[in-house]
Amino acid sequence: MKPIILFDLDGTLIDSTEAILESFHHSLRAHGAKISVSDTMITSQIGHTLETMFEGVGVESHAVASHVATYKLYYREISRQKTILLPNAIEAVREAASFARLGIVTTKTGLYSRELMEHFGMMGYFEVLIGSEHVTHHKPHPEPILTALEQMGGAISSVWMIGDTRLDVESSKRAGIECVAVTSGYDKEEQLLTLTDIIKPTALEAVKFIAQRG
Incomplete structure (x- = not known):
C-alpha cells in the first residue's frame, strides 16, 4: 500500500504573498477601514481563515463577511499573475x-x-x-x-x-x-x-x- x-x-x-497582501489592502480600502494595517500584521496570520485574519487586524465582527467577499473577488482576478x-x-x-x-x-x-x-x-x-x-x-x-x-x-x-x-x-x-x-x-x-x-x-x-x- x-x-x-x-x-x-x-x-x-x-x-502568493503579493496577491494576499494586495487583496487584503484592497478590501480594507474598499470598505473605508479606519485602521492602520501593516504587511507584517497580515503575513503573521497567513494560514488562518480570512475571517480570522480580518478580525485579527481589527475589523469589526459585523463587517468581516463583506471584507472577505471583497477580498475573494479581487484575489481571484490577480492570484494567477501574482503567485x-x-x-x-x-x-x-x-x-x-x-x-x-x-x-x-x-x-x-x-x-x-x-x-x-x-x-x-x-x-x-x-x-x-x-x-x-x-x-x-x-x-x-x-x-x-x-x-x-x-x-x-x-x-x-x-x-x-x-x-x-x-x-x-x-x-x-x-x-x-x-x-x-x-x-x-x-x-x-x-x-x-x-x-x-x-x-x-x-x-x-x-x-x-x-x-x-x-
Missing part, C-alpha cells in the same frame, strides 16, 4: 507522486486553489483538494485532514502532512498523523520547534525524508 502525503499550499508549495511556485515545488510533488498518493489540505478557498494548481499544471498529481469551503472547522482542527482521508478512501498504510505553520503541525497531531514542518513559509523554525522537531527547509527535502522513512 502506498503512503499518503497531504500538502499545504501557501508557504509550502506556493508563494509563484516555491523553489523545487514541482520536483517535490513529482517525487512524492512516484511513491505516494497525494492530496492538498489548505485553508485557502478550494475553488481558487484548484485554479492555481491547474494554472501551474500540477492539479493532476492530487486526488483531493480540501479548502476552506469544504469543512466546518479549519486548521488547527483535524477536520480538514480527516475529510481528505475520508474522500481518498481505501486502505491507508501511513499518512504524512507537509506544512509550514504550527496550524499544520497541530492539525496533524490531532488527526493522528505525522507531519514534516518546512521553513519555506510563514512560521520560523523557532516557532515550529514549539510543536515538533521534524523540520526541513523545503517541501522537496520533506518528501525525501518521508521516502526514507518508508
Whole structure:
C-alpha cells in the first residue's frame, strides 16, 4: 500500500504573498477601514481563515463577511499573475507522486486553489483538494485532514502532512498523523520547534525524508 502525503499550499508549495497582501489592502480600502494595517500584521496570520485574519487586524465582527467577499473577488482576478511556485515545488510533488498518493489540505478557498494548481499544471498529481469551503472547522482542527482521508478512501498504510505553520503541525497531531514542518513559509523554525522537531527547509527535502522513512 502506498503512503499518503497531504500538502499545504501557501508557504509550502506556493508563494502568493503579493496577491494576499494586495487583496487584503484592497478590501480594507474598499470598505473605508479606519485602521492602520501593516504587511507584517497580515503575513503573521497567513494560514488562518480570512475571517480570522480580518478580525485579527481589527475589523469589526459585523463587517468581516463583506471584507472577505471583497477580498475573494479581487484575489481571484490577480492570484494567477501574482503567485509563484516555491523553489523545487514541482520536483517535490513529482517525487512524492512516484511513491505516494497525494492530496492538498489548505485553508485557502478550494475553488481558487484548484485554479492555481491547474494554472501551474500540477492539479493532476492530487486526488483531493480540501479548502476552506469544504469543512466546518479549519486548521488547527483535524477536520480538514480527516475529510481528505475520508474522500481518498481505501486502505491507508501511513499518512504524512507537509506544512509550514504550527496550524499544520497541530492539525496533524490531532488527526493522528505525522507531519514534516518546512521553513519555506510563514512560521520560523523557532516557532515550529514549539510543536515538533521534524523540520526541513523545503517541501522537496520533506518528501525525501518521508521516502526514507518508508
